[in-house]
Every structure is written in C-alpha cells, then in structure tokens.
Amino acid sequence: MVFTVLIIGELLAFILTLAPLSVAQQRWNDLALISLFIQWNGLMCSSTLCLLRPLIKNQSPQFIAVSSYLSLLIMITLLSLLTFYIMNVYSITSIISSTSHWEFLLHNLLIGGIISALALRYFYIQHQWRLKVEAESCTKLQLLQAKIRPHFLFNSMNSIASLTRTRPDVAERITEDLAELFRMILRDDHELITWFREKELCLRYIDIEKQRLGERLTIQWHTNAIPDDALFPALLLQPLLENAIFHGIEPEVNGGSIIVSGELKAHQLKITIQNSNSKNLVHRQGNKIALKNIQERLQSHFPGNASIICQEKDTIYFAIVTMPYQQKPDE
Amino acid sequence: MKILIVDDEPLARERLTHLLTEIDDTYQLINASNGVEAIEQVNAQEPDIILMDIRMPGMNGLEATHHLMNIENPLAIIFTTAYDEYALQAFESHAVDYLLKPIRKDRLEKALNSCSKLNKVQLEQLGLQNHEVTYRTHISVHIRGTLFLVAIKDIYCFLADHKYVTVKYNKEGILAETIIEDTLKSLEEEFNTTFLRIHRNALIRKDNIEALQKQSDGKVLLKLRGLPEGLEVSRRHLSSVRKIMKS
Structure with missing residues (x-):
C-alpha cells in the first residue's frame, strides 16, 4: 500500500509541476520541492491510517470511510501549516511567494481532499477484488470436495499400494476405475450423460470401495425401471453413495447394505438410495455441502422440476432424487 | 519387538x-x-x-x-x-x-x-x-494388570457411593457391577444424551426407564428394565424423569 501511495504522490507532483502551462526555468527544482512535500504528506497520511486501524477495525464501512477521510484532511492541514512555517523561516518561498497563508492551506486541502478520496476508493476496490478472488478459489475447492471426499482418494491410493504387491491385476483395474472417475469429476459440470453410463460410473466407484471394505459393503440395485437412455447430470448419485458408505457402512463393524431403487412414473424418474444409519455415527458437521451441490445441479438442469429429499425413518436413511425423464436425442 | x-x-x-x-x-x-x-x-x-x-x-x-x-x-x-x-x-x-x-x-x-x-x-x-463430537463407546476398568471394557450400551446405571462410582451393566445376560474411577459429574456431562441424573448419587440409562413407583413413605422409586431393585428419584429430578417418560 505504501508503495502505491508513493507512486500516486509522485504522479500528483508531476501533474502539479506540469499543470501551470508557463515555461518556467525552475520547473525541475519545483518538482523536487513539490515531491518532497507530497511524499511527506502521503507517508504521514499512510501512517495515520495504520495507527488508526486497530481503533476503527470493527466499525461499519461507512464509519471507517468517513473517519479515515477526516483524519487524512486533518493530517494534510497540519502538515501544510508546518510546511508554511518552515518555508517562511528558511525563506524558501519560490513556489508560494505569491500566495498567502490561507490560500496555500485551501489549495492543499482541495487537492489533498480530491486525491485522498480517489486513493481511498482505489484501495477499497482493490480490497474487494482480492476478497472476491479468495472467495472464488475457496468455492472451487469446496465444489471439488462436494463431489469427492479427500478421504476416498487417499484410501484408494492406499488400497492400490497394497494390492500392487499381492494382486497386481486388481490394482490395475482399480487404477483404471479411479482414473475414469476422476476424469468425469474434473470435467465441466454442464454435461448430461445416460443412465447406462451413470450406473457404470457408480459401479466403478463401488468396485473401488469394495476392495477396501470387503464383505462389509453390500449393495443391491433395483433400477431396471430406469431406461438406459435417461439423461442424468454426470455423477449425480456418486456423492450419495459416498455418504451412504461414510455414514452407514464404515462406522459398523459388520458393515451394512445400500439399496438403490428406481421408478419411472408419468415421465418422472425417482431414484432412492437407502442405507441403515449407524447408531455409532460420529456426528460431523459440514457435510451438507454434497447435498447442496446436488440440489444446485438439479436446479440448473431441470429448473423447478427436480428435487432431492433426505429423510430418516427408524435408523434407515433415505436420499430421494426426483427428476424428469429426458431421453438422449438420437444422433 | x-x-x-x-x-x-x-x-x-x-x-x-x-x-x-x-x-x-x-x-x-x-x-x-x-x-x-x-x-x-x-x-x-x-x-x-x-x-x-x-x-x-x-x-x-x-x-x-x-x-x-x-x-x-x-x-x-x-x-x-x-x-x-x-x-x-x-x-x-x-x-x-x-x-x-x-x-x-x-x-x-x-x-x-x-x-x-x-x-x-x-x-x-x-x-x-478433533472436531468430531466424540464420546466414549466403552468404559475401561483396570483390574490386576488387565484392561476390561464395558460397552456403554450395556450399562444400566452409574451409582455413586462415598468414594467410588459403581457401574451396573449387562454382562452377556447377567447383571454385573464394577467400580470405576470416573466421577458421576464427568459421566453425566459426557453421556447426557443417553443418560439421566435422577438423584445426587444416580445416573441412569434413559432407554431403560420402565415405571415410577410411589412408596408409602413418600419416596419415589424408578424401575429400570433389567434391574431388579428400584432406584430413588430425588424431588429435584422428578420433573425431568416425568418429561422423558412422556415423550
């Protein structure tokens, strides 16, 4: 910030020197003197703001703006008075010889007022922009994590590392599964894929988790009612399966089972994923993000016509997705 | 090694x-x-x-x-x-x-x-x-160099004596009891979702509440499933017991 203040100050000094279009011999000497005065002002004003920061940090933006602006004007007034006094004492009056005390002060206040308003505005906008960039990168990460738990990635890597020694063929298959899943995850969100493909991806995911959890994970598919050509937002169901495993299977010594069932009624698809909810569940906050993400994706693909509902009935947890049946257009 | x-x-x-x-x-x-x-x-x-x-x-x-x-x-x-x-x-x-x-x-x-x-x-x-809300699934008891575990889900009640806390639990279908080092206060704080304080010296499992019995001397006893004798409920805690029995 201080560097920016220096640059702004120096630019102002140039403008002030060049502005009186008269051809003066002394112009470059004037520049030196004007720069000195303005930089002195700029640095003092910056330090005032720094000193003020702890006091006004928690106030409203309006209050901060007004109080910083006023303190800058006060600082400029003080410095102008001081400068005028020093120049009088050492009789360096070449620039201001023609102006009186009050005129000098008024000039400085006007110029200083305009410039500091511009500078404050500039810093404010820059700050907002930085916040926005931070927020955006944060959302991107959250989006990625909504689609896949980091847990899953590292656990799968561990399974692969283990299988490489004992069953290289399975390790190879799991690596391929993982690659296919991640290729889909990292793709653009806007694509729709067929149910045939969506189910295939879910099976790949389950295949990886089955290596890790073994007998503890059983899954039943009752989805014959869903036509193969029905269109789905890619990997819509995978986060739901992941939740079911995380909450229903992993916390139980004997594991559990997941049931995926599908219906087609009056051109609406209804997919239900159910799992027994573990009583040993460790309540962890902040995993609503996957559901929120699914909701948003459904909303963007089928506005007002699709939903996801979660409910719990006697330790059984249901996630129910309803969406319109759209066929893949013939190519 | x-x-x-x-x-x-x-x-x-x-x-x-x-x-x-x-x-x-x-x-x-x-x-x-x-x-x-x-x-x-x-x-x-x-x-x-x-x-x-x-x-x-x-x-x-x-x-x-x-x-x-x-x-x-x-x-x-x-x-x-x-x-x-x-x-x-x-x-x-x-x-x-x-x-x-x-x-x-x-x-x-x-x-x-x-x-x-x-x-x-x-x-x-x-x-x-560890930001997960964790509570113990077991209570451990250290007896002669061996560590015994009692699953929280098998416990009927914790009873405070002068110095110790006794835990009564279901050990493979048989009522068993043992002394532990935890205090009733810390146990109450840790397991307040599943256990309820009914007296200065007793913490009981909410799921096991069976009935309230009024004695002739005015005392109120609480019957727990699986426990033969009733436990005294203090006047201070009576309303919270009634509230749970209603819900």
Missing part, C-alpha cells in the same frame, strides 16, 4: 505387514481390526508399539488410545490416517507420532526408531482438537 497393527481395512493391514517385514523380518506382528480388539490384543500379547488407525468402526483409534493410557506401562503409539485435517493439525501441534497413508517405508522405519510414548496432556489435546 512386537508390533500391533490396528486398522479396519484388510488391505491397509496387509500393506503394513509387508512393509514391516521388509524393514525387519524378526518383528512379531499382531493384528486387530478395531479399538476393542486392539485392547484385547494388548492384554493378551503385550506389544511394544502400536500402529493405530483413527477412523474405525466399533471403537476408534483415539478412544482406544484413551483407554490404553490407563495401563501401567503405556505403550508407544503411532497413529496412521489417510486424510483427516483436524487430526493432522492436532498431531502437528502436539508432536504426536503419525504416519500418512499410503505409508512410505522410510517414514515408517524412521517413526519406529524414534517413536515416543504418548502422555496424557497430548492425548487430551488431541481429543479437544
């Missing part, structure tokens, strides 16, 4: 077994697939080092470690985890030994050579910083 590998995933145990055998094939290796088994193995085999996974069904690694702190010769414990941002922060800040999965052989070797015994302060901090 005896090493106990605790992990719920067979593949993870398999990999550690391979790595450890490669490092030194004279290591004696034992396996356990959750916290309860780990404690049984510690009792039976007395290992020197434990490699402990954190997220496990039944009883997780942190709780198992908590119980193991009560035995006479605390063991060296190295935690293993695939990804757990909260736990990692805690490990870092309290200099607890840990390994990230997939575990590298050189890291494992280094950890085995330099691992230190965990102390209680470190453990408490781990529990605090």
Whole structure:
C-alpha cells in the first residue's frame, strides 16, 4: 500500500509541476520541492491510517470511510501549516511567494481532499477484488470436495499400494476405475450423460470401495425401471453413495447394505438410495455441502422440476432424487 | 519387538505387514481390526508399539488410545490416517507420532526408531482438537494388570457411593457391577444424551426407564428394565424423569 501511495504522490507532483502551462526555468527544482512535500504528506497520511486501524477495525464501512477521510484532511492541514512555517523561516518561498497563508492551506486541502478520496476508493476496490478472488478459489475447492471426499482418494491410493504387491491385476483395474472417475469429476459440470453410463460410473466407484471394505459393503440395485437412455447430470448419485458408505457402512463393524431403487412414473424418474444409519455415527458437521451441490445441479438442469429429499425413518436413511425423464436425442 | 497393527481395512493391514517385514523380518506382528480388539490384543500379547488407525468402526483409534493410557506401562503409539485435517493439525501441534497413508517405508522405519510414548496432556489435546463430537463407546476398568471394557450400551446405571462410582451393566445376560474411577459429574456431562441424573448419587440409562413407583413413605422409586431393585428419584429430578417418560 505504501508503495502505491508513493507512486500516486509522485504522479500528483508531476501533474502539479506540469499543470501551470508557463515555461518556467525552475520547473525541475519545483518538482523536487513539490515531491518532497507530497511524499511527506502521503507517508504521514499512510501512517495515520495504520495507527488508526486497530481503533476503527470493527466499525461499519461507512464509519471507517468517513473517519479515515477526516483524519487524512486533518493530517494534510497540519502538515501544510508546518510546511508554511518552515518555508517562511528558511525563506524558501519560490513556489508560494505569491500566495498567502490561507490560500496555500485551501489549495492543499482541495487537492489533498480530491486525491485522498480517489486513493481511498482505489484501495477499497482493490480490497474487494482480492476478497472476491479468495472467495472464488475457496468455492472451487469446496465444489471439488462436494463431489469427492479427500478421504476416498487417499484410501484408494492406499488400497492400490497394497494390492500392487499381492494382486497386481486388481490394482490395475482399480487404477483404471479411479482414473475414469476422476476424469468425469474434473470435467465441466454442464454435461448430461445416460443412465447406462451413470450406473457404470457408480459401479466403478463401488468396485473401488469394495476392495477396501470387503464383505462389509453390500449393495443391491433395483433400477431396471430406469431406461438406459435417461439423461442424468454426470455423477449425480456418486456423492450419495459416498455418504451412504461414510455414514452407514464404515462406522459398523459388520458393515451394512445400500439399496438403490428406481421408478419411472408419468415421465418422472425417482431414484432412492437407502442405507441403515449407524447408531455409532460420529456426528460431523459440514457435510451438507454434497447435498447442496446436488440440489444446485438439479436446479440448473431441470429448473423447478427436480428435487432431492433426505429423510430418516427408524435408523434407515433415505436420499430421494426426483427428476424428469429426458431421453438422449438420437444422433 | 512386537508390533500391533490396528486398522479396519484388510488391505491397509496387509500393506503394513509387508512393509514391516521388509524393514525387519524378526518383528512379531499382531493384528486387530478395531479399538476393542486392539485392547484385547494388548492384554493378551503385550506389544511394544502400536500402529493405530483413527477412523474405525466399533471403537476408534483415539478412544482406544484413551483407554490404553490407563495401563501401567503405556505403550508407544503411532497413529496412521489417510486424510483427516483436524487430526493432522492436532498431531502437528502436539508432536504426536503419525504416519500418512499410503505409508512410505522410510517414514515408517524412521517413526519406529524414534517413536515416543504418548502422555496424557497430548492425548487430551488431541481429543479437544478433533472436531468430531466424540464420546466414549466403552468404559475401561483396570483390574490386576488387565484392561476390561464395558460397552456403554450395556450399562444400566452409574451409582455413586462415598468414594467410588459403581457401574451396573449387562454382562452377556447377567447383571454385573464394577467400580470405576470416573466421577458421576464427568459421566453425566459426557453421556447426557443417553443418560439421566435422577438423584445426587444416580445416573441412569434413559432407554431403560420402565415405571415410577410411589412408596408409602413418600419416596419415589424408578424401575429400570433389567434391574431388579428400584432406584430413588430425588424431588429435584422428578420433573425431568416425568418429561422423558412422556415423550
């Protein structure tokens, strides 16, 4: 910030020197003197703001703006008075010889007022922009994590590392599964894929988790009612399966089972994923993000016509997705 | 040297077994697939080092470690985890030994050579910083060098005597009791979702409430399923008992 203040100050000094279009011999000497005065002002004003920061940090933006602006004007007034006094004492009056005390002060206040308003505005906008960039990168990460738990990635890597020694063929298959899943995850969100493909991806995911959890994970598919050509937002169901495993299977010594069932009624698809909810569940906050993400994706693909509902009935947890049946257009 | 590998995933145990055998094939290796088994193995085999996974069904690694702190010769414990941002922060800040999965052989070797015994302060901090809402699944009792576990779900009530707290529980269908070191107050705080204070000296399991009986002398007794004798309810706690029985 201080560097920016220096640059702004120096630019102002140039403008002030060049502005009186008269051809003066002394112009470059004037520049030196004007720069000195303005930089002195700029640095003092910056330090005032720094000193003020702890006091006004928690106030409203309006209050901060007004109080910083006023303190800058006060600082400029003080410095102008001081400068005028020093120049009088050492009789360096070449620039201001023609102006009186009050005129000098008024000039400085006007110029200083305009410039500091511009500078404050500039810093404010820059700050907002930085916040926005931070927020955006944060959302991107959250989006990625909504689609896949980091847990899953590292656990799968561990399974692969283990299988490489004992069953290289399975390790190879799991690596391929993982690659296919991640290729889909990292793709653009806007694509729709067929149910045939969506189910295939879910099976790949389950295949990886089955290596890790073994007998503890059983899954039943009752989805014959869903036509193969029905269109789905890619990997819509995978986060739901992941939740079911995380909450229903992993916390139980004997594991559990997941049931995926599908219906087609009056051109609406209804997919239900159910799992027994573990009583040993460790309540962890902040995993609503996957559901929120699914909701948003459904909303963007089928506005007002699709939903996801979660409910719990006697330790059984249901996630129910309803969406319109759209066929893949013939190519 | 005896090493106990605790992990719920067979593949993870398999990999550690391979790595450890490669490092030194004279290591004696034992396996356990959750916290309860780990404690049984510690009792039976007395290992020197434990490699402990954190997220496990039944009883997780942190709780198992908590119980193991009560035995006479605390063991060296190295935690293993695939990804757990909260736990990692805690490990870092309290200099607890840990390994990230997939575990590298050189890291494992280094950890085995330099691992230190965990102390209680470190453990408490781990529990605090682990943002999951954790409560124990078991109570541990230390009797003559052996660690006994009582599952919370088998417990009928905690009764405070002059000095000790007695826990009454269902031991494979038979009513059993034992003395523990926890205080009634701390137990009440920890298990307030499943247990209820009914008297200055009694904490009972909410699910087991059967009936209230008014005695001729004005005292009110609470009958619990599975417990032959009734427990006195103090006037102060009567309304909260009634509220639970209604709901």
